[in-house]
Amino acid sequence: MELKGRIISKGIAEGEALTTTQPISFYGGVDPETSEILEKGHELQGKRIKGKILVFPTGKGSTVGSYTLYRLKKGGVAPAGIINRECETVVAVGAIISEIPCVDEVDISQIKTGDTVRIENGVVTIKK
Secondary structure (H helix, E strand, C coil): CEEECEEEECCCEEEEEEECCCCECCCCCECCCCCEECCCCCCCCCCECCCCEEEECCECCCCHHHHHHHHHHHCCCCCCEEEECCCCHHHHHHHHHHCCCEEECCCHHHCCCCCEEEEECCEEEEEC
């Protein structure tokens, strides 16, 4: 299945999807050393985002979240790619400065955790 999205940060990424219906705050919500989701009560609490295609509706929280994404990338524990329903500024800037492929305007309900997903030229390919 293919879904067309809007390119936020160019690049090609492929990996296992890790999905949530909840927004993600990178600053305070994700450990920049281990990539573990720390936010209490979050659907993905305790999960690591390293190497995953991270699928979530939108970002939230402080602009420091952009730098947290950059720290994840520099530390080798960033997600391979990001897919959003609506990419807000914090996630967009973080993905761009970190060179993490990112697309939005995608029907994320079509992607399930464990699916193999590829992002390329604004097209999201889902392999069930």
